[in-house]
Amino acid sequence: MSERALFIDYARCIGCQACVQACEECDTHRGQPMIHLETIRRRDSVQTAPQVCMHCEDPICAQVCPADAIKKGPDGVVHSALTHRCIGCSNCVLACPFGVPKYFAAIDQMMKCDLCYDRTSIGKKPMCATVCPSQALTFMTPEELERTRRGTAVNEWVFGEERVRTKVSVVVPHEVKEVHVNLVQLGKRREKAEPDDVAALLEEG
Amino acid sequence: MANGEGAGIKGRIQRWREDFPIRWLDDHYIARREFAKALTIGSALLVGVNAVIAAVGRWVRRPGQMEAEVPVGKASEIPTGGSVLFRYPTDEDPCILVRTQSGDLRAYSQVCTHLSCAIVHQSEKDSFLCPCHRGHFSVNDGRPTGGPPVRRLPRIWIEQRGDELWAVGKDS
Numbered sequence A: 001m002s003e004r005a006l007f008i009d010y011a012r013c014i015g016c017q018a019c020v021q022a023c024e025e026c027d028t029h030r031g032q033p034m035i036h037l038e039t040i041r042r043r044d045s046v047q048t049a050p051q052v053c054m055h056c057e058d059p060i061c062a063q064v065c066p067a068d069a070i071k072k073g074p075d076g077v078v079h080s081a082l083t084h085r086c087i088g089c090s091n092c093v094l095a096c097p098f099g100v101p102k103y104f105a106a107i108d109q110m111m112k113c114d115l116c117y118d119r120t121s122i123g124k125k126p127m128c129a130t131v132c133p134s135q136a137l138t139f140m141t142p143e144e145l146e147r148t149r150r151g152t153a154v155n156e157w158v159f160g161e162e163r164v165r166t167k168v169s170v171v172v173p174h175e176v177k178e179v180h181v182n183l184v185q186l187g188k189r190r191e192k193a194e195p196d197d198v199a200a201l202l203e204e205g
Numbered sequence B: 001m002a003n004g005e006g007a008g009i010k011g012r013i014q015r016w017r018e019d020f021p022i023r024w025l026d027d028h029y030i031a032r033r034e035f036a037k038a039l040t041i042g043s044a045l046l047v048g049v050n051a052v053i054a055a056v057g058r059w060v061r062r063p064g065q066m067e068a069e070v071p072v073g074k075a076s077e078i079p080t081g082g083s084v085l086f087r088y089p090t091d092e093d094p095c096i097l098v099r100t101q102s103g104d105l106r107a108y109s110q111v112c113t114h115l116s117c118a119i120v121h122q123s124e125k126d127s128f129l130c131p132c133h134r135g136h137f138s139v140n141d142g143r144p145t146g147g148p149p150v151r152r153l154p155r156i157w158i159e160q161r162g163d164e165l166w167a168v169g170k171d172s
């Protein structure tokens, strides 16, 4: 049987915040959740989506780190910043295409999801997948996923001209082979605010 | 490099990336822990080997080299507390033979192990005195008992044949 992996099924997310609470429980970053629970088109929908680190094959966060603080283990897990190296420059925070790393000003350090390395390295599920009531976050083998889910798991992403492969997969409809993410042009003001651009919507009044 | 990692956005290989790899497995530097371990084991070995060398020098006495055999005198002519000077193994090496208070015969090189002055016998104290810097040695084993010398006097081995005493060997 193949190894268990983390899958995200955004459509199943019910916005209960259980994963966020569970993430906070971890001793390595107690009280600070590393998971992001995003709202999607807040004006039209209550849909939410959990975002954990996708553990990129070629981690952009580590590529941009000037302090050599982010390391990738042989098992493909991209680790949180090495505390004695991280200089808190936030390069990784800006560079990650999934917006995963968080900068904590109080300790001048970046912290990010490391797939609950203390748990997954000894064969336990990560916290978020353990508590998720609808199993939007799930830790299982690809075979199990295929048997129990309708969509397929995909780990290829296209951001403009950048192609990213990740260790964590998302569940999408069968016809989707890779996820294309539209980029927003910074510095250009749209004529009319996009429905999910909350800041612009507020400005419009 | 694995998966073309380290290839820049434009596909240019960044040489510095080899020194600062993102993957643990590409990192060939010795970790601090391994370095500390090597240091610890290394110095432990050093201590151990030194101890062995010291032990060999101290307890495993080499038998005196059988160089020349030189007559020293007659045993009956040396009273308790008395001493005889002789040269062994060559004429350039002054030695001293004493009868200790307990009646044993002991012979040593007469050259002080500090700065090579000649030692004198102090029979009432059962010891040797080096007058140059007031070094003291025990007559029983030649070990320094006071003053600047730190090494023992080389022992001369004496054999008694009838009443004749012969110097037959020397410890280094």
Ligand code: SF4
Residues within 6 Å of the ligand: A052, A053, A054, A055, A056, A059, A060, A061, A062, A078, A095, A096, A097, A098, A099, A100, A101, A112
């Ligand atoms: S998802 Fe972001 S934080 Fe995680 S490995 Fe990729 S670039 Fe780094």
Ligand code: SF4
Residues within 6 Å of the ligand: A061, A064, A065, A066, A067, A068, A069, A070, A081, A085, A086, A087, A088, A089, A090, A091, A092, A093, A101, A109, A110
């Ligand atoms: S915040 Fe820390 S981990 Fe992130 S890029 Fe800067 S030094 Fe590296």
Ligand code: FES
Residues within 6 Å of the ligand: B112, B113, B114, B115, B116, B117, B130, B131, B132, B133, B134, B135, B147, B148, B149
């Ligand atoms: S030479 Fe004998 S004590 Fe200095």
